[in-house]
Amino acid sequence: MNYLNSTNNQYGGTYVSPKNLPDSSAAFVSQLKESLTIWQTQKIKVVWIKIPNARAKLLPLLYQAGFINHHCDLNFMMLTLRLEEGAVIPPFAKHTIGVGGLVINDNNELLTVREKDHIKTHPHNWKFPGGMLDPYEHIEHGVIREVLEETSIQTEFHSFIGFRHHHQGQFSTSNIYAVCRLKPLTLDITIQESEIFDAKWFPIEDYLADEKIGKYNQQILQSALKHSGLKNINLPGYMPSDQDYEVFMTP
Amino acid sequence: MNYLNSTNNQYGGTYVSPKNLPDSSAAFVSQLKESLTIWQTQKIKVVWIKIPNARAKLLPLLYQAGFINHHCDLNFMMLTLRLEEGAVIPPFAKHTIGVGGLVINDNNELLTVREKDHIKTHPHNWKFPGGMLDPYEHIEHGVIREVLEETSIQTEFHSFIGFRHHHQGQFSTSNIYAVCRLKPLTLDITIQESEIFDAKWFPIEDYLADEKIGKYNQQILQSALKHSGLKNINLPGYMPSDQDYEVFMTP
Numbered sequence: 001m002n003y004l005n006s007t008n009n010q011y012g013g014t015y016v017s018p019k020n021l022p023d024s025s026a027a028f029v030s031q032l033k034e035s036l037t038i039w040q041t042q043k044i045k046v047v048w049i050k051i052p053n054a055r056a057k058l059l060p061l062l063y064q065a066g067f068i069n070h071h072c073d074l075n076f077m078m079l080t081l082r083l084e085e086g087a088v089i090p091p092f093a094k095h096t097i098g099v100g101g102l103v104i105n106d107n108n109e110l111l112t113v114r115e116k117d118h119i120k121t122h123p124h125n126w127k128f129p130g131g132m133l134d135p136y137e138h139i140e141h142g143v144i145r146e147v148l149e150e151t152s153i154q155t156e157f158h159s160f161i162g163f164r165h166h167h168q169g170q171f172s173t174s175n176i177y178a179v180c181r182l183k184p185l186t187l188d189i190t191i192q193e194s195e196i197f198d199a200k201w202f203p204i205e206d207y208l209a210d211e212k213i214g215k216y217n218q219q220i221l222q223s224a225l226k227h228s229g230l231k232n233i234n235l236p237g238y239m240p241s242d243q244d245y246e247v248f249m250t251p
Numbered sequence: 252m253n254y255l256n257s258t259n260n261q262y263g264g265t266y267v268s269p270k271n272l273p274d275s276s277a278a279f280v281s282q283l284k285e286s287l288t289i290w291q292t293q294k295i296k297v298v299w300i301k302i303p304n305a306r307a308k309l310l311p312l313l314y315q316a317g318f319i320n321h322h323c324d325l326n327f328m329m330l331t332l333r334l335e336e337g338a339v340i341p342p343f344a345k346h347t348i349g350v351g352g353l354v355i356n357d358n359n360e361l362l363t364v365r366e367k368d369h370i371k372t373h374p375h376n377w378k379f380p381g382g383m384l385d386p387y388e389h390i391e392h393g394v395i396r397e398v399l400e401e402t403s404i405q406t407e408f409h410s411f412i413g414f415r416h417h418h419q420g421q422f423s424t425s426n427i428y429a430v431c432r433l434k435p436l437t438l439d440i441t442i443q444e445s446e447i448f449d450a451k452w453f454p455i456e457d458y459l460a461d462e463k464i465g466k467y468n469q470q471i472l473q474s475a476l477k478h479s480g481l482k483n484i485n486l487p488g489y490m491p492s493d494q495d496y497e498v499f500m501t502p
Contacts, residue, residue, distance in 0.1 A: 011368070053314045059307040069304070069323040071422055077323065078422070093424040094386055095346040117262070135345055136418040136425060162481055162500025166490065167387040171322055171329070173344040174387060176427070215486050220500060227501040230413055230481075235466045239417065249413025249471060250478035 003035040004049075012045035012087070018052045018076070028058055032065060036083075045087035052076045096169055098177040099139055100130035101147040102224050103155055103184050109201035110221065111184065113150055119197045124212040126202060128179060128220075129153075138246045140232055143180045151199050152190035155182035159229030160248040161220055179220045181229055254286040255300075263296035263338070269303045269327070279309055283316060287334075296338035303327045347420055349428040350390055351381035352398040353475050354406055354435050360452035361472065362435070364401055370448045375463040377453060379430060379471075380404075389497045391483055394431045402450050403441035406433035410480030411499040412471055430471045432480055 005020040016035075022028050039047060049067065051058055053075050067079040071092035080089055103111035112126040119125075129150040133142040140157045147155050158181040169175035191199045204225070208218055223229075230248040239245050256271040267286075273279050290298060300318065302309055304326050318330040322343035331340055354362035363377040370376075380401040384393040391408045398406050409432040420426035442450045455476070459469055474480075481499040490496050 053310075053320070056307070056310040056314060059304075059310060063304045063307060068325050069328065072320040072323045072328065073423075074319050077320065077328065090421055091347070091383065091386065092422055093344040093347050093420075094384075095348055095427075096342070096344050097346055097425075097427070132342065133345075135342065139416055162484075162498065164496055164498045165390055166496040168495065169344075170341055171343055172324075174348075176346075176348070215489050216498060219484060219486060219498070223500040223502070229501070233413075233470060235470060238466050244419065245415055245417040247413065247415045247467060247470070249474040250480070251474070 002031055003038055004031045006035070006039075006047075008044070012043070012084075013048060014039060014042075014044045014046075015048040016050070018050055018055070021051075021055055021058065025057060025061065029061055032061070036065070040083055043084070045082070045084040046089055047081045047083060049079050050076050051079065095174045095176060097133045097139070097142075098130060098175060099133060099143040099146060100128035100177060100179040100220075101143045101155065102128055102161060102179055102181045102221065103147060103153060104181075104204065104224075105184050105187060105201060107201070108204045110204050110207050111147070111151060111153060111189075111199070112202040112207070113191070113199040114197045116195055116197045124210075126200075126207070126210075126213060127217060129196075129199070130177075130179075139178055139180065139248075140246055143178075144182065147182060150192045150196050152186075152188070154185040156185060157232060158183050159224075159231055161224045161227075161229045164216060179224075181224050253282055254289055255282045257286070257290075257298075259295070263294070263335075264299060265290060265293075265295045265297075266299040267301070269301055269306070272302075272306055272309065276308055276312065280312055283312070287316070291334055294335070296333070296335040297340055298332045298334060300330050300332075301327050302330065346425045346427060348384045348390070348393075349381060349426060350384060350394040350397060351379035351428060351430040351471075352394045352406065353379055353412060353430050353432045353472065354398060354404060355432075355455065355475075356435050356438060356452060358452070359455045361455050361458050362398070362402060362404060362440075362450070363453040363458070364442070364450040365448045367446055367448045375461075377451075377458070377461075377464060378468055380447075380450070381428075381430075390429055390431065390499075391497055394429075395433065398433060401443045401447050403437075403439070405436040407436060408483060409434050410475075410482055412475045412478075412480045415467060430475075432475050 004016045006014040006016045008014045067081045070078045070080045113129045129147045131146040161179045163178040165176050167174045189199050231251050233247045255267045257265040257267045259265045313330050318332045321329045321331045364380045380398045382397040412430045414429040416427050418425045440450050482502050484498045
């Protein structure tokens with residue numbers, strides 16, 4: 001066989017998996033050339049090839065053939081080549097998602113932290129505990145986890161209050177920072193020594209009156225005090241398992 | 252000089268830019284070895300190296316030295332190596348963001364489309380017009396753009412109604428699909444021939460009563476009819492330019 005075995009998809013694309021890469025680079029060059037002719041005859045619109053790190057020597061050969069990077073994971077690079085002008089190549093992920101937990105106790109105090117990383121540059125940066133979602137983590141789970149890790153306060157989910165969206169994240173990513181209101185189940189704070197400088201229950205009135213506090217956080221707190229926010233809605237039968245998704249809206 | 256020039260960051264990391272890569276692979280191997288000794292002496296926690304596609308021959312050498320892929324763009328690969336056990340390597344983007352436009356006219360009709368890609372497998376999939384955000388696009392802009400492209404209906408932003416979050420996106424990504432209510436400024440539909448099979452103004456009562464319509468879309472529509480949703484809030488002075496961000500909450 002003098003071509004690369006590949007699998008066609010419903011969008012007019014074809015995919016070469018690592019198991020279909022020949023052992024030698026010379027054979028790869030020859031098979032790729034033959035395959036490109038075949039794919040063009042078959043009116044394939046887009047070619048995808050996954051190159052495991054162990055076969056990285058093939059990458060310069062693919063760049064030479066016009067392939068471009070699409071995305072990578074720890075152990076592979078996915079490359080793509082458009083054979084039909086204007087064919088759609090779906091973009092890879094561009095967003096990171098952060099979560100903040102707005103936790104208010106029965107004394108009208110807000111759970112706040114100061115992060116070690118910011119204590120020198122922004123000493124008065126009292127903010128909601130929170131952080132980035134873990135890979136494949138739901139928002140509801142992530143915000144409860146982050147509050148617990150940073151402050152040891154246990155909480156349950158109340159509502160989705162609002163979010164900020166911008167395009168100035170690390171590594172040229174865009175970022176969504178979503179704030180959820182949580183109900184505290186415990187009150188004693190123990191900080192996460194590695195990341196948190198200190199934490200406290202901040203009286204809400206003082207927080208709203210403090211001119212050094214971030215405007216976004218004050219607005220979110222005011223909104224949470226006035227409105228009930230979006231709820232986490234269950235839609236039985238919507239996806240194979242209720243664990244597969246979360247949906248936030250006003251019920 | 253027998254080491255790689257690099258720039259330290261505030262998190263205890265150091266970064267080798269493409270311009271600091273020597274011309275020959277042999278020199279690279281030798282400089283990398285020397286640099287790793289120096290960085291360890293300096294207690295550097297994480298090393299970052301950006302390899303342009305034109306220098307892809309260096310990748311196997313980096314994998315051999317223990318580097319792993321972090322992320323790529325069209326023209327480069329970013330690799331990383333943890334020198335201090337447990338040091339944080341911030342994850343790259345895992346999420347794609349889709350937007351749907353809920354557009355209701357004065358006759359209580361909902362703007363709906365059927366997509367070409369789904370017409371055979373899901374012939375009754377009447378859904379809100381929408382699509383994926385372009386890179387670095389705001390949600391408000393993206394949803395207005397998608398509705399205009401798919402149906403030629405011009406709209407203005409009304410509110411953010413709710414969203415769905417799952418982890419079963421293309422290329423092992425997670426996905427947020429956010430629905431915004433828009434006010435129609437025009438009424439005559441012209442479909443985007445390339446992607447849309449047909450489009451129509453669907454009477455709301457029929458849409459809600461139709462058992463073949465998706466549950467999520469029906470829930471979102473019901474929520475939009477009962478509640479006003481989150482508004483796009485302006486926070487003057489919050490970031491260098493008001494164009495830099497969008498914030499959604501209940502004012």
